[in-house]
Amino acid sequence: MHTTPGKITILLLLPDARIHKLDFGLWRISFREAPLTLTTLAALIPGELDVKVTLVDESVMRIPRRGKYDIVGISCLTGTARRAYQLAKHFKENGSTVILGGIHVTLLPEEALQYADAIVVGFAEKTWPLLLRDYMHGKLRRVYKDTSNDVSALPLPERRLQKKGHYMVPNTVFATRGCKGSCSFCSVPAAKYGWHKRPVSEVVDEIRSISAKRFVFNDVHITQEPDYTREILKAITPLHKEWGGLASTRILDDPLLLDAMEESGCSYLLIGFESFNRDSLASIRKKNNKVDEYRELVRELHKRRITVQGCFIFGFDHDDKSVFKNTVDMVNELKIDIPRYAVFTPYPGTEAYRTFEKENRLLHREWYYYDTQHVVFLPKHMSPYELDEGFKWAYRETFRIPASISRTFIKGKSFVIPFLGNLAYKLYVHRLYTDANRFPDLNDLKRMKYGNNIRWGVV
Ligand code: SF4
Known part of the structure; x- marks a missing residue:
């Protein structure tokens, strides 16, 4: 976890993606490349805002759950959506403004809106700075959607805020x-x-x-x-x-x-x-x-x-x-x-x-x-x-x-x-x-619409 000084506190989070990580007790390593999401979002924070930003990739780091943050931004894939929603609920209950983004949010915006104060649909390069300025002026909207898809003139990702020893390729x-x-x-x-x-x-x-x-x-x-x-x-x-x-x-x-x-x-x-x-x-x-x-x-x-x-x-x-x-x-x-x-x-x-x-x-x-x-x-x-x-x-x-x-x-x-x-x-x-958790609980499944006609064998 790395933090910069500032008055508005922002926590940027990637929820735990269990695959492609190895856990050695206190030390976790992802055997993939370091993700760009958090470092890019950190770099896009407008310079005029006095922000203290903390980045946490939960696959390899622990979340400071007792920390107090003004804004918590969570980016999720489909496989990490459940965890993202749990974390969103936790931080909302603790008074943070919660923003959700990532490909799952783009695919299912209505679902994500149930858990967030605002969501980012599509690329965040243009909308994330806009969202932060709206927040500062008390005018936060529910949905930020980029239609330009412009990926030019981007700031360099804030790589210094990422823990390098946790990734196979940092x-x-x-x-x-x-x-x-x-x-x-x-x-x-x-x-x-x-x-x-x-x-x-x-x-x-x-x-x-x-x-x-x-x-x-x-x-x-x-x-x-x-x-x-x-x-x-x-x-x-x-x-x-x-x-x-x-x-x-x-x-x-x-x-x-x-x-x-x-x-x-x-x-x-x-x-x-x-x-x-x-x-x-x-x-x-x-x-x-x-x-x-x-x-x-x-x-x-x-x-x-x-x-x-x-x-x-x-x-x-x-x-x-x-x-x-x-x-x-x-x-x-x-x-x-x-x-x-x-x-x-x-x-x-x-x-x-x-x-x-x-x-x-x-x-x-x-x-x-x-x-x-x-x-x-x-x-x-x-x-x-x-x-x-x-x-x-x-x-x-x-x-x-x-x-x-x-x-x-x-x-x-x-x-x-x-x-x-x-x-x-x-x-x-x-x-x-x-992994004892290869399938959801069978009894729960049987109660679900699509669970009735399944040939399961012995699980
Ligand atoms: S659509 Fe593109 S990214 Fe997706 S599997 Fe096919 S080639 Fe790969």
Whole structure:
């Protein structure tokens, strides 16, 4: 927790996101990049306001629950919404003005309004400073919605206010926001952000301002407009940084871009392969992913000494119980350095959610479980319990030590990132198997509208 001096006290909060964090008693670490949300909101506080601001990422820090704050700003995802609402209630009862924002609030503003004094819908870059000025003048509105979606001329995030030792990668930058894709399960198109890019010079200046050698782009994929990406990569090459980010499988079509990535210091890419089943890819409109080309893509990245984190989803309507073993076999065979698995999750506002709702297949609407690590719907070719077991089994088998070693020891390629990634997921497997909370209470579920027709197996 870090605090600046000032008269108005503001607490900026990210509620606990249980996934992707490791807890070692007093010390917690997120094995992802440091989030930009809080440091950006802190940087956007208008200079004329005399503010004392405290940032807390609850995944890795403790909330000062007895602290008194004039304003508490909470940003939430769907999986952290329940916690966000609990915290909102707590701080409202203690006299704070509570503001809620984040993608879940954008997807379900009416729900969030029940818990907040005001909400921020969409990007906060323009509306957050406006909201604070309205608060100062006693004119706080209920809803602040940005329609400009302008991501230029942004102040540098207040990185000094973030605890660095709690993140695998402490320095995060974004170049683009939103996505041009329309995958049916994804909350990014559902939030209707569109796609926006920052001026190249601003992105490069920000990267230059980071004293550390390593940083990560947190764009949903950095290569959506290859010419724009090329411009950034060319400009950062002389900085001799090392970076990671997210990219589409289509980078295989552009060997020159792959070369530019290598030259500019790319050491790690996260790629949404999603499935080895063509029908599953078609069902979520991810036809750009060509299963036949996965092997070549991984080979091309390894040739350039780039570590591959591959994301795969279980629970598509075309998946039966064979999907778990098939996927584990393929990630080992293709030598995907750090596989990452998710359970198909129909986020509110998405096409997938509407379809499942129509087909009466949502088990419940308890957002806490909508985090890609829990089963929240009735799969077509297995029970929810079988999907959960298969998901955990796939994780366990994938991160057995011999499998990790044979996937990640590749001649000429650094072993550091794959080693740390595999170690972190090995520890995560333990957490998955000791999580007693894989489903909400069954008795409660049975009382719910969608709980009556569920084949549960033994939970
Ligand atoms: S899954 Fe990835 S490519 Fe598809 S819409 Fe979401 S962010 Fe875009």
